[in-house]
Amino acid sequence: MTTMSNRYQSDSGRKRPTMKNVADLAGVGIKTVSRVVNDEPGVSEATRQRVMRATEQLQYQLDITAGSLKRSGRKTQSIGLLLPSVSNPFSGEIHRAMEDALAVRGIAVFAASLDDDPDRERKLISAFLGRRVDGLVLTTIAKSQAYMIPEHSRDLPLVFVDREPAGIEADAVVTDNEIGAAKAAAHLIQHGHTRLAYLGDRTDIQTAGRRRTGFLDGVGKAGISTSGVAVRENLHDEETAFRAAHELLTSENPPTAVFSSQNLVTFGAMRALRALGLHHKVALIGFDDFTLADMMDPGITVIAQHPERIGKLAAERILARIDGDESPAQTYVIPTELIQRGSGEIRPQADAGK
Amino acid sequence: MTTMSNRYQSDSGRKRPTMKNVADLAGVGIKTVSRVVNDEPGVSEATRQRVMRATEQLQYQLDITAGSLKRSGRKTQSIGLLLPSVSNPFSGEIHRAMEDALAVRGIAVFAASLDDDPDRERKLISAFLGRRVDGLVLTTIAKSQAYMIPEHSRDLPLVFVDREPAGIEADAVVTDNEIGAAKAAAHLIQHGHTRLAYLGDRTDIQTAGRRRTGFLDGVGKAGISTSGVAVRENLHDEETAFRAAHELLTSENPPTAVFSSQNLVTFGAMRALRALGLHHKVALIGFDDFTLADMMDPGITVIAQHPERIGKLAAERILARIDGDESPAQTYVIPTELIQRGSGEIRPQADAGK
DNA sequence: TCTGCATCTGACAACGTTGTCATGGAACAT
């Protein structure tokens, strides 16, 4: 009678083999094992075979954390990635692009969620540093990242994504926020709008501020007074965005076109328009593309970002820095793209303004 | 004249301080420093203060990878998380819930994307193991996970999410796929449908198979012949799903109701229905909820999963195993929820069937 | 004064690996 192997009752706890074990079994020194498992030259074919056999027999797996201990130039082959939230689709795309670019180099990614909380930012970075990551790719919320200068001057590669750092010189890969938002303004104005509204995220989020600036600049450049633009900010979720939009649209002098700085805000605005039966009457452009935007009624015109390009470039920059690139810090700007789907091409209604 | 500090030119490369450095500065032994930074008892208040001051002065940060080397019971305070893709919203939710539950214990998460590729599965797991993670939380695609038995019997905590393992006994946290799909069948039949279609994902994905089984069982239980159900499988993206749905809906004897096993398939089906002007005539239920499902026209009825609950429970299980729980492996099933939004409540049309 | 005990402290080995370097043997040139 055979027994089903059950780890929880029978043979649990055999120790994980070390190089020493492999070396003994193969009848060689540990350094030779090290050479074989690291694919280093200087081992005869016969010895290599013998070691490989022993490795397989014992199911030996190199401990890269132990290896990274020796010689301070050694790397842990891991990086820390701090994102607004790993459950946020935009962040997910960045993460994915980075993973793909880093995997070819055997670098693993620690991912964590910032939640736009400066305290978390420090704690999570500290957790990454304690694990001696080879580099850090960060989206930040704290007012200044000057507290990282000591680390950075210890040669810790640093790349900021989506938001530029303050108080420290380091590479950054960001979206073309101002220009993108200005494009939205120009597009709406071109379609005849003069009564515009801006619905924005938390003002302490850098990108939100830039989109606001860009939008208002765009309006101003078109010769329209920016004081007439209704600005509602600190909308941090769909519900608050809905309320702000609803209030605005039912006010004395409602806007004929709305620009929303972020997806959740866009969703709130969409719901408000729909609830008031205005979705075919009031124009809407959202910053950041989203799934099914083209399936909405009307399709939602957006300023699309390119998270895959941001992630890919960020990965390239961190790899370059890890490899010793010491050129001056630089900010890379990824362009946005206006995608027309209908909602942004609605013209002001004849009966509007009353 | 002061110079802007520029890490790339000036004071780069100062070495990271070690416990020895802190000990020397504080005038104590390294073991005392170790005790202080690890909050261990047996240090006088005065000494503790002195060490803390030195720690701050040098910006010392404990190297937890080095610490985990000593004493094999020591942990690396990290786990590996293998997901279908970190850019997939469902996975993102699981990831996020796990992160939150693990962060309170100071455990960091290595995340990686499986891409439904058995080769990647092995490689990524190997990469995690090489970093000596304290546990593994996995979504798998390989036919069997028996290759992990050696690791598992070495006390490596293992929890499978979304899909159950094969060839190995380990905890799993999964969605109630069969019952959820059966609910969809019952719901459609209850609304008068008899000509049903099933649109499914790759047949080698476990959940897809279970949803198919559950759906057909549900149909059978209602006394309807399952042979009349049109089954289209191996739809791996929106485009193939669109084509399959389009073909089906324009065939001789088209279905009056469609069940799609997964979001991308649902999107493809939605597009096909829309393209043919059938979105208010043919019923649709999708497995898995998605953002803006309620904003579609009609709203999309779905079998909603609970990724946050899956992630939270998976985190609890892996923590319990890490803490030494040796109870028999168990599968935890998270229930689904049918959310009615319109598309699933459409009744068969009078003119249907040609 | 001495003993016993508790508290604080640090020397030292060990964790699993890699860099350095010395050794030994074979192959080749003289």
Added chain:
DNA sequence: ATGTTCCATGACAACGTTGTCAGATGCAGA
């Protein structure tokens, strides 16, 4: 035969930390 070079190999220290253990100190009780 001798010297030189090259290759394969392993002994050993070191990486930064923690577990173990022993020493030092102080104090209470006999």
